[in-house]
Amino acid sequence: MTATFERGVFLPHYKDFTECKPIISIPLPEVIIIPLSQHIGAPCEPSVKVGDRVSVGQKIGDSSAFVSAPIHSSVDGVVTAIEQRPFFTGNKVNSIVIKPDKTQTEFVKKNNDIGSLDREKIIGLVKDAGIVGMGGAAFPSHVKLSPSKEIDRVIINACECEPYLTCDHRMLMEMTDMFIEGAKIIAKLVGAPEIIFGIEANKADAAELIRSSISKDDNISVTMLDVKYPQGAEKQLIKATLNREVPPGKLPFEVGVVVHNVATCIAIYEAVRYEKPLYERVLTVTGDGVANPANIKAQIGTPIGHIIHECGGFKGIGSGEVKIDTSDVRYPIYAPPEARAKVVMGGPMTGFAQQSLDVPIIKGTGGILVFTPGMITDSDYLACVRCSNCVNHCPMGLYPNYISTYAETGRYNQAIDWGALDCFECGVCVYVCPSNRPIVRFVREVKQFASQKQD
Amino acid sequence: MNTLLRLTVTPSPHLHSKESVSNAMRDVLIALIPVTLVSVYIYRSYALLLIAVCLGMAVLTELLFRKIRRARATLSDGSAMVTGLLVALCFSPGTAWWTAALAVFIGIGLAKELMGGLGWNRYNPALFGRLSVILLIPIFHQVTYVFSPLKQNFGNVDILTQATPLALMAQGTGYPSLVQMSLAYQGGSLGETSALALLVGGLYLIYKKHITWHIPLSVIAAVAVMALLFGTNVLGVSSPLYHILGGGVLLGAFFMATDWVTSPITPVGKIIFGVTIGILLMVFRLFLPPTEGMAFSILIMNAFVPVIDRYTKRLKFGELKKTGDTLLGT
Numbered sequence: 088m089t090a091t092f093e094r095g096v097f098l099p100h101y102k103d104f105t106e107c108k109p110i111i112s113i114p115l116p117e118v119i120i121i122p123l124s125q126h127i128g129a130p131c132e133p134s135v136k137v138g139d140r141v142s143v144g145q146k147i148g149d150s151s152a153f154v155s156a157p158i159h160s161s162v163d164g165v166v167t168a169i170e171q172r173p174f175f176t177g178n179k180v181n182s183i184v185i186k187p188d189k190t191q192t193e194f195v196k197k198n199n200d201i202g203s204l205d206r207e208k209i210i211g212l213v214k215d216a217g218i219v220g221m222g223g224a225a226f227p228s229h230v231k232l233s234p235s236k237e238i239d240r241v242i243i244n245a246c247e248c249e250p251y252l253t254c255d256h257r258m259l260m261e262m263t264d265m266f267i268e269g270a271k272i273i274a275k276l277v278g279a280p281e282i283i284f285g286i287e288a289n290k291a292d293a294a295e296l297i298r299s300s301i302s303k304d305d306n307i308s309v310t311m312l313d314v315k316y317p318q319g320a321e322k323q324l325i326k327a328t329l330n331r332e333v334p335p336g337k338l339p340f341e342v343g344v345v346v347h348n349v350a351t352c353i354a355i356y357e358a359v360r361y362e363k364p365l366y367e368r369v370l371t372v373t374g375d376g377v378a379n380p381a382n383i384k385a386q387i388g389t390p391i392g393h394i395i396h397e398c399g400g401f402k403g404i405g406s407g408e409v410k411i412d413t414s415d416v417r418y419p420i421y422a423p424p425e426a427r428a429k430v431v432m433g434g435p436m437t438g439f440a441q442q443s444l445d446v447p448i449i450k451g452t453g454g455i456l457v458f459t460p461g462m463i464t465d466s467d468y469l470a471c472v473r474c475s476n477c478v479n480h481c482p483m484g485l486y487p488n489y490i491s492t493y494a495e496t497g498r499y500n501q502a503i504d505w506g507a508l509d510c511f512e513c514g515v516c517v518y519v520c521p522s523n524r525p526i527v528r529f530v531r532e533v534k535q536f537a538s539q540k541q542d
Numbered sequence: 543m544n545t546l547l548r549l550t551v552t553p554s555p556h557l558h559s560k561e562s563v564s565n566a567m568r569d570v571l572i573a574l575i576p577v578t579l580v581s582v583y584i585y586r587s588y589a590l591l592l593i594a595v596c597l598g599m600a601v602l603t604e605l606l607f608r609k610i611r612r613a614r615a616t617l618s619d620g621s622a623m624v625t626g627l628l629v630a631l632c633f634s635p636g637t638a639w640w641t642a643a644l645a646v647f648i649g650i651g652l653a654k655e656l657m658g659g660l661g662w663n664r665y666n667p668a669l670f671g672r673l674s675v676i677l678l679i680p681i682f683h684q685v686t687y688v689f690s691p692l693k694q695n696f697g698n699v700d701i702l703t704q705a706t707p708l709a710l711m712a713q714g715t716g717y718p719s720l721v722q723m724s725l726a727y728q729g730g731s732l733g734e735t736s737a738l739a740l741l742v743g744g745l746y747l748i749y750k751k752h753i754t755w756h757i758p759l760s761v762i763a764a765v766a767v768m769a770l771l772f773g774t775n776v777l778g779v780s781s782p783l784y785h786i787l788g789g790g791v792l793l794g795a796f797f798m799a800t801d802w803v804t805s806p807i808t809p810v811g812k813i814i815f816g817v818t819i820g821i822l823l824m825v826f827r828l829f830l831p832p833t834e835g836m837a838f839s840i841l842i843m844n845a846f847v848p849v850i851d852r853y854t855k856r857l858k859f860g861e862l863k864k865t866g867d868t869l870l871g872t
Contacts (some may be wrong), residue, residue: 301585429556440552469619470659470662471661473803474752476561486807514557517555517563523562527555
């Protein structure tokens with residue numbers, strides 16, 4: 088028996104590129120770019136200057152705001168610039184640029200006895216480690232560990248419902264104990280008597296491994312979920328596992344739940360046990376356009392050009408040789424004139440297509456996808472024909488058809504009436520739309536309108 | 543010679559299903575093949591001429607209006623062909639071809655293209671065209687006079703003179719057997735020749751998930767209930783099957799009322815829409831001259847679609863149904 092939520096869509100998985108490949112490390116790049124704002128909340132102020140020497144794990148930026156997360160150097164090296172650099176959203180963001188040393192030292196781990204640490208100490212360690220939600224939303228984790236309401240369940244999100252991505256799956260397989268310990272730390276902090284692991288049914292091996300690693304008195308259960316998108320969206324996951332609905336505009340606290348992602352659990356464990364900051368992460372490099380798809384562990388701030396180069400470069404995007412010039416900091420790509428490719432940071436449903444390869448990976452980056460021309464979707468679209476596919480599949484029960492036609496004609500207030508502000512941009516409506524309408528883009532327009540109206 | 547590659551940038555999501563408007567329209571055309579074949583089998587050249595004229599006019603009208611509006615050609619979406627064929631199926635054999643051509647021109651040109659093209663039209667283009675020429679009949683005499691030398695005559699017209707089942711029912715002078723009406727009946731418009739063929743086509747569209755059962759079933763159910771309640775008194779026929787199989791009920795219920803653009807979005811809305819069409823149709827049939835009741839009923843309800851959508855708006859995820867509900871499940 089598998090549990091699930093209402094509506095949503097069954098997507099092709101595309102996980103076979105990497106799901107059986109163990110996590111590997113890659114060599115360091117020539118340059119590391121660490122954006123000062125990688126999270127929801129206040130951006131960091133740099134605590135280093137150009138020319139400063141930094142070491143791996145050293146804090147290089149912080150903020151006094153509660154909803155924020157400090158950033159750390161992911162290498163030993165020298166700060167060469169603090170300037171605006173391309174960010175994965177397409178904007179530019181103030182970033183600390185570091186030239187890594189040729190020889191690197193290991194990060195010196197502490198060895199804390201978790202049982203002897205008190206609550207304040209643990210939350211302090213998590214905040215100092217700069218941990219944010221690593222499933223993509225990048226919400227500072229220490230905030231979620233200090234709930235304002237009583238919590239009775241911690242749900243660990245092991246769905247990985249985005250096609251292509253397999254990094255969470257690999258972490259479940261290779262770091263099972265750290266993951267479970269991390270979940271226990273979270274449950275203890277929020278005072279929840281029970282932990283639920285929500286796993287999609289296509290990761291039965293990981294579920295088995297977890298079941299064999301927990302004992303009866305842990306109060307941990309594993310819930311198998313339909314392989315349906317967006318099963319890993321927080322509200323849909325809570326609905327599927329506990330049949331509780333988080334009201335529009337509210338957080339999971341409201342229904343007594345805290346949700347954390349697999350990678351975040353492991354990062355919290357490492358932060359509490361070893362005092363290791365979040366300066367590296369596991370991500371999936373995949374797609375039909377990359378030569379050697381892989382699950383890799385990479386330093387935060389590594390440019391995606393370097394990562395794609397280390398995974399064998401481009402494949403099948405044009406008839407001839409394609410080269411990434413890694414000696415140029417902008418990582419230009421030279422290809423036959425007819426070549427086309429798309430590089431996406433994140434998952435295929437919610438990720439951002441990139442203009443250039445000098446964009447660095449950040450704490451919330453779960454994947455880099457490289458698509459050949461055959462996988463590039465058409466951008467032409469037609470008028471809404473009211474087929475009702477989007478309405479039948481929208482996991483939030485909204486009306487993407489009306490939202491998109493009203494936004495298209497500039498009537499943003501009507502678009503809000505039909506639910507635009509409750510959309511979390513999962514992309515299901517666009518996926519099923521026979522007119523190929525860019526509904527997510529329209530929703531973003533409406534949200535921008537609404538935020539300007541508020542100011 | 544290698545050049546600098548510009549990466550393609552589009553908003554998320556980066557995956558897309560195989561759904562497309564042209565695929566759906568192609569399936570509608572496939573679903574109409576059975577009834578089209580039956581009509582050609584029965585009416586021969588008369589059916590072929592009407593179908594050819596309507597399809598040709600549909601293509602020409604769409605090209606013309608797209609050109610006038612300086613809009614991108616959308617012939618490939620297939621909606622013009624669907625409208626053309628549906629208009630042809632709404633006419634009786636022997637109808638003057640220019641009448642059918644005018645219906646297509648009005649349907650696609652005015653009801654669809656001038657409204658903004660497919661998706662922006664409020665009324666079903668095929669039915670709008672079909673009914674327009676009925677309303678225009680009074681001013682047709684002159685036109686008919688001009689065009690009458692062009693009237694087609696394929697001979698063997700006796701099969702065309704047969705009264706429709708509904709006319710027979712209204713006269714109370716006996717009617718064809720149910721079996722005859724279900725399989726192939728010589729009388730009425732091209733699209734009314736075979737209930738079975740329409741049913742096969744309609745079920746194919748449901749199987750392909752282009753339409754749902756809500757509208758066809760609620761139309762048919764409403765017709766059946768109305769026939770049971772009032773049928774005997776007025777027409778002397780109690781069997782709801784005559785009302786369902788006769789006239790345009792099945793063609794309308796499966797192919798016209800289910801038109802994506804001009805029908806409600808939610809299942810509840812679709813049922814309200816279907817039931818109302820069925821009731822309206824029976825009012826037309828029982829109390830008004832029995833002609834084109836289905837077309838009028840659907841067009842009238844097309845006008846109410848935005849209202850139905852607004853009043854059947856469902857709750858968002860997490861919205862409370864009523865004040866007594868709690869946030870916590872079990």
